[in-house]
Amino acid sequence: MNGKALSFYINDKMFGLDIKLVKEISRRFEYSHVPDSNANIVGLMNLRGQVVTLFNLGSILGLTKDNEEKVSNTACIILKAHHNNPNHVGFLIDRPGDVLDIESEWCEKTPANVEEINTEMIREVVKLEDELLLILDSDKVFRF
Secondary structure (H helix, E strand, C coil), rough: CCCCEEEEEECCCEEEEEEHHHEEECCEEEEEECCCCCCCCEEEEECCCEEEEEEEEHHHCCCCCCCCHHHCCCCCCEECCCCCECCCEEEECCCEEEEEEEHHHHHHHHCCCCCCCCCCEEEEEECCCCCEEEEECHHHHCCC
16 A cells, blocks of 8 residues: 555554545444344444444454444444445444555565454555554455
């Protein structure tokens, strides 16, 4: 990756997404549960007349066990709709980070020894000064 990435935290691990994919970050949001939905779906929210499906990203990545844990203390990131799919998706995070400038020489492929995270969802790892940034592959995370 070469460009800007939005960083955010789930279970004290820093993740990132290409900033071009992000529509907005919402710290105050309300949603409705969907009965009998997929375990990774938290619910649906109304974003200025558009329905957004909210996912539990921690659960998708294998970092959390319960859909209900810490939902009241989270924020959510809403992604832009794909040109071939008008549905909006969002996901819960523990806290937002910063917008970071990423140089391609800082990036490496995901190491095989990352144990607690579903590594097929990670596109690459960026070595920052004091932390590793795990760049998500949004196409694999939010398959439709």
